[in-house]
Amino acid sequence: MYLEVKDLTVMYDRAVVLNGVCLQVDMGEMVSLVGPNGAGKSTLLSAIVGLVKWEKDTLKGTVAGRITLKGSVRFNGEELIRVPAHDVVKRGLILCPERGRPFREMTVLENLRAGAYLSNDKSLIAETLNKVFNLFPILKSRASQVSGTLSGGERTMLSIGRSLMSQAKLLLIDEPSVGLAPKVKADLFGRIRDVHQLGITILLVEQDVGFAFDLASRNYVLSRGKVIAEGTAKDLLADELIRETYLGL
Numbered sequence: 750m751y752l753e754v755k756d757l758t759v760m761y762d763r764a765v766v767l768n769g770v771c772l773q774v775d776m777g778e779m780v781s782l783v784g785p786n787g788a789g790k791s792t793l794l795s796a797i798v799g800l801v802k803w804e805k806d807t808l809k810g811t812v813a814g815r816i817t818l819k820g821s822v823r824f825n826g827e828e829l830i831r832v833p834a835h836d837v838v839k840r841g842l843i844l845c846p847e848r849g850r851p852f853r854e855m856t857v858l859e860n861l862r863a864g865a866y867l868s869n870d871k872s873l874i875a876e877t878l879n880k881v882f883n884l885f886p887i888l889k890s891r892a893s894q895v896s897g898t899l900s901g902g903e904r905t906m907l908s909i910g911r912s913l914m915s916q917a918k919l920l921l922i923d924e925p926s927v928g929l930a931p932k933v934k935a936d937l938f939g940r941i942r943d944v945h946q947l948g949i950t951i952l953l954v955e956q957d958v959g960f961a962f963d964l965a966s967r968n969y970v971l972s973r974g975k976v977i978a979e980g981t982a983k984d985l986l987a988d989e990l991i992r993e994t995y996l997g998l
């Protein structure tokens with residue numbers, strides 16, 4: 750198994766956000782993770798890449814509470830649960846966070862180059878940049894534009910492009926379609942399929958269940974920090990309770 754998450758539990762103070770989550774992704778697979786708001790999907794992706802952290806308590810200006818992280822995240826046979834995020838990146842597990850979050854004051858090209866900060870291999874960087882521009886021609890035409898002025902769809906493409914520049918082997922994409930118009934969304938999903946066809950393994954969190962199920966070969970449904978169902982789109986859609994209660998279909 751390429752990625753193997755076992756009994757993963759995350760607690761913020763006494764609030765259980767992930768409760769014994771088990772999930773697997775094979776090399777070359779595209780797997781989706783769906784579920785209602787607040788289910789713990791983003792937390793799961795963050796925990797996989799070593800980014801589960803307390804946020805600052807804005808009222809007091811201090812770090813609030815205590816975090817509990819238990820269980821196992823194995824990638825390529827190696828345990829990652831205590832590996833810091835900057836070392837996880839080196840292994841090729843890259844998170845594309847919701848809304849992309851590029852360095853806003855930097856240009857598109859600078860952002861893409863920033864993705865390659867771990868590499869000194871100039872020809873590999875040039876080759877990957879070429880690949881990214883082929884996948885997302887819009888990024889090429891916007892190369893010198895400041896990233897803060899990109900549209901939502903372009904920002905998401907930039908985030909995926911930057912991950913490719915980091916030599917991603919496993920891409921974890923968090924809600925790429927949030928706030929996008931239907932046509933932009935359809936186009937973006939086509940590009941995600943192209944990225945997958947380059948041989949990159951993908952774990953996709955997506956609120957649009959129709960698109961997610963269309964792209965992925967297997968799917969997990971997360972609710973209140975627990976995996977409550979797993980299977981092909983056909984299996985999951987055949988289950989009326991799951992379809993109505995968790996997928997809103």
Ligand SMILES: Nc1ncnc2c1ncn2[C@@H]1O[C@H](COP(=O)(O)OP(=O)(O)OP(=O)(O)O)[C@@H](O)[C@H]1O
Pocket residue numbers: 761766784785786787788789790791792793802803804
């Ligand atoms: N840093 C944090 N500190 C405390 N609680 C947190 C923190 N991050 C997330 N949570 C809580 O954990 C729960 C799961 O949040 P998470 O963002 O993982 O859900 P999600 O499934 O991604 O939801 P959405 O679909 O809205 O993006 C929520 O109740 C959230 O408020």
Ligand SMILES: [Mg+2]
Pocket residue numbers: 790791792847923924
């Ligand atoms: Mg989320």
